[in-house]
Amino acid sequence: MTTASVTQNFQGSRSLPKWLAPTLLAVAILASFSINSALASSNPEATQLNLFAVALVAVITYSIGFYLASRIIEGQRKSADRLVTILVTGAFALAVVPLISLAWTVVERGAARFDIDFFTFSMRNVVGAGGGAYHAIIGTLEITGLATLISVPIGIMTAIYLVEYGRGALARAVTFFVDVMTGIPSIVAGLFAYAAFVVIFGPGVRMGVGGAIALSVLMIPVVIRATEEMLKIVPNELREASYALGVPKWLTVTKVVLPTALAGIATGVMIAIARIIGETAPLLIIAGFTASTNFNPFDERMMTLPVFVYTSYANQGSDAQTYIDRAWTGALVLMLIVMILNIIARLVSKYFSPKG
Amino acid sequence: MSMRIELSSLNVYYGSFLAVEDINMVIEPNSITAFIGPSGCGKSTLIRTLNRMHEVIPGAYVKGNLTMNGEDIYSPSVDPVKVRRQVGMVFQRPNPFPTMTIKENVLSGYRLNNNKMSKSDADALAEKALKGANLWNEVKDRLDRPGSSLSGGQQQRLCIARAIAVEPEVILMDEPTSALDPISTAAIEDLAIELKEKFTVVIVTHNMQQASRISDMTAFFTIADTGLPGKLIEYDRTDNIFSNPKEKQTEDYVSGRFG
Ligand SMILES: Nc1ncnc2c1ncn2[C@@H]1O[C@H](COP(=O)(O)OP(=O)(O)OP(=O)(O)O)[C@@H](O)[C@H]1O
Ligand SMILES: [Mg+2]
Numbered sequence: 374m375t376t377a378s379v380t381q382n383f384q385g386s387r388s389l390p391k392w393l394a395p396t397l398l399a400v401a402i403l404a405s406f407s408i409n410s411a412l413a414s415s416n417p418e419a420t421q422l423n424l425f426a427v428a429l430v431a432v433i434t435y436s437i438g439f440y441l442a443s444r445i446i447e448g449q450r451k452s453a454d455r456l457v458t459i460l461v462t463g464a465f466a467l468a469v470v471p472l473i474s475l476a477w478t479v480v481e482r483g484a485a486r487f488d489i490d491f492f493t494f495s496m497r498n499v500v501g502a503g504g505g506a507y508h509a510i511i512g513t514l515e516i517t518g519l520a521t522l523i524s525v526p527i528g529i530m531t532a533i534y535l536v537e538y539g540r541g542a543l544a545r546a547v548t549f550f551v552d553v554m555t556g557i558p559s560i561v562a563g564l565f566a567y568a569a570f571v572v573i574f575g576p577g578v579r580m581g582v583g584g585a586i587a588l589s590v591l592m593i594p595v596v597i598r599a600t601e602e603m604l605k606i607v608p609n610e611l612r613e614a615s616y617a618l619g620v621p622k623w624l625t626v627t628k629v630v631l632p633t634a635l636a637g638i639a640t641g642v643m644i645a646i647a648r649i650i651g652e653t654a655p656l657l658i659i660a661g662f663t664a665s666t667n668f669n670p671f672d673e674r675m676m677t678l679p680v681f682v683y684t685s686y687a688n689q690g691s692d693a694q695t696y697i698d699r700a701w702t703g704a705l706v707l708m709l710i711v712m713i714l715n716i717i718a719r720l721v722s723k724y725f726s727p728k729g
Numbered sequence: 730m731s732m733r734i735e736l737s738s739l740n741v742y743y744g745s746f747l748a749v750e751d752i753n754m755v756i757e758p759n760s761i762t763a764f765i766g767p768s769g770c771g772k773s774t775l776i777r778t779l780n781r782m783h784e785v786i787p788g789a790y791v792k793g794n795l796t797m798n799g800e801d802i803y804s805p806s807v808d809p810v811k812v813r814r815q816v817g818m819v820f821q822r823p824n825p826f827p828t829m830t831i832k833e834n835v836l837s838g839y840r841l842n843n844n845k846m847s848k849s850d851a852d853a854l855a856e857k858a859l860k861g862a863n864l865w866n867e868v869k870d871r872l873d874r875p876g877s878s879l880s881g882g883q884q885q886r887l888c889i890a891r892a893i894a895v896e897p898e899v900i901l902m903d904e905p906t907s908a909l910d911p912i913s914t915a916a917i918e919d920l921a922i923e924l925k926e927k928f929t930v931v932i933v934t935h936n937m938q939q940a941s942r943i944s945d946m947t948a949f950f951t952i953a954d955t956g957l958p959g960k961l962i963e964y965d966r967t968d969n970i971f972s973n974p975k976e977k978q979t980e981d982y983v984s985g986r987f988g
Binding site: 635725 | 780782785787810811812813814815817818820822824825826827828837838840841842843888891892895
């Protein structure tokens with residue numbers, strides 16, 4: 374083999390010139406723009422240019438053009454590489470665009486009532502403008518907090534049982550029921566809590582704690598699954614190291630296994646909270662609807678943010694816009710709470726994760 | 730403080746699988762005993778019966794007799810946790826606790842058992858154990874850094890420090906140097922020789938030079954075929970095993986003509 378052929382083998386083909394990508398993009402945008410405006414002018418009903426369509430056509434034209442250019446200049450392997458990169462990026466954009474659009478819409482429309490009143494007033498005696506979601510925020514925090522208090526210990530201990538102790542039929546049965554619980558529709562969880570409370574307190578009962586129990590039914594399997602996965606990835610060598618030091622099993626679990634998995638468990642718990650904090654159906658049934666603030670989850674109806682958003686939208690009063698504004702702000706506050714929880718989870722996992 | 734370990738007609742099982750058959754041997758105190766033999770012959774299995782770590786594996790159990798200073802450690806009234814406090818173990822792969830600092834790792838035998846001790850006692854103990862493991866000079870300025878921030882050889886010595894901090898009477902080492910470089914290996918070999926002043930040391934190794942360099946007694950195990958139990962072929966003073974073995978199989982193995 375000659376030196377020349379070696380160079381050829383290893384040097385590969387030419388690569389795309391630097392100016393190609395921006396030029397292609399500009400051409401694609403221009404082309405898409407003119408096609409769309411031509412279409413718009415031929416259609417008398419279209420009053421303005423649809424920017425989304427412009428972007429979509431531009432991106433597709435650009436991708437095809439870029440792929441073809443790469444295919445011609447760089448050869449098959451590199452062009453396949455570029456095609457996959459384009460597809461993956463496209464899938465990512467497809468997933469992110471709706472999210473950003475949603476977040477933007479909520480922020481934009483929720484901003485109107487994002488004021489002090491919203492956080493300090495309930496809806497008691499409010500008709501039309503004014504009022505706030507103080508009662509609903511309190512309710513959501515209390516009910517979600519209670520649900521977390523119920524679910525986290527049960528969930529973590531069940532996961533510990535399954536991973537560290539469970540053998541045989543009982544463990545298999547528990548795993549099976551956890552799987553079943555994961556699939557329970559939230560409305561069924563609400564009806565279950567309601568039915569259970571009716572048995573104790575009689576028909577027509579409404580209580581915040583009922584909502585917490587309904588949410589726990591939804592939250593427990595999520596916590597179990599997340600914790601189980603985290604405990605399973607704790608290396609067995611650490612358990613053995615602990616046993617070999619003469620540490621009993623329960624201390625090994627509480628002082629070696631749990632701390633090692635803590636960061637992951639905290640993240641899992643936060644995800645579980647985020648999953649249930651927006652639940653509407655079960656709370657509508659058991660926690661009910663009210664316009665006034667109720668601090669006591671063990672007595673009477675309690676408002677929650679999702680129910681607040683739902684009822685504001687569903688039962689608009691005479692001044693409809695004020696109700697819709699409140700609904701959007703309610704949604705915004707709910708989103709912010711989930712975001713804050715996520716940040717806390719990040720901090721917790723950063724602080725607790727094994728160092729080094 | 731050091732223990733004499735006596736194994737008689739010891740059979741070790743994983744469920745229905747007999748992994749090691751009919752072991753009879755006496756491990757002398759204040760000496761280093763090396764277990765050598767081909768892969769799969771049951772060295773790890775046997776060494777783990779000495780601190781009752783074997784039964785941690787589901788379905789695993791032991792039949793026969795194992796006494797330490799005359800006391801049967803497998804008698805029903807014996808708590809395996811108590812045995813493990815007397816018999817420390819160092820594993821093949823260094824396994825410091827990732828959530829703990831260097832110092833916490835050294836003291837973990839106490840801390841994990843909820844034993845309280847004053848800060849000055851803890852400091853003194855950590856220093857003593859780290860000095861005992863020849864690691865003090867390398868880590869004395871960073872005791873509060875995570876244990877996993879050390880090199881592999883340092884981590885292994887940290888694990889040894891952790892094992893000797895609880896002042897056991899026996900130290901078991903399962904291929905403690907197989908993942909280490911020659912310098913760390915030499916450090917651990919020197920350490921093993923120092924440790925035998927105070928402890929009974931049992932070491933599993935695939936390294937013949939290591940066995941002949943540091944051990945007083947050597948046990949050669951082998952297995953006739955996969956699926957069959959491992960057996961103790963010859964157990965004698967190390968110089969006899971290496972220079973003038975009685976069994977043909979031992980000779981083949983130590984001279985590299987095995988299989
Ligand atoms: N957890 C286990 N369950 C079932 N069988 C096992 C288990 N661990 C080991 N064995 C079997 O026991 C036998 C002895 O294994 P052991 O690990 O003691 O060998 P070893 O001599 O330490 O080998 P090596 O030198 O490769 O470490 C092997 O046949 C192995 O397959
Ligand atoms: Mg082994």
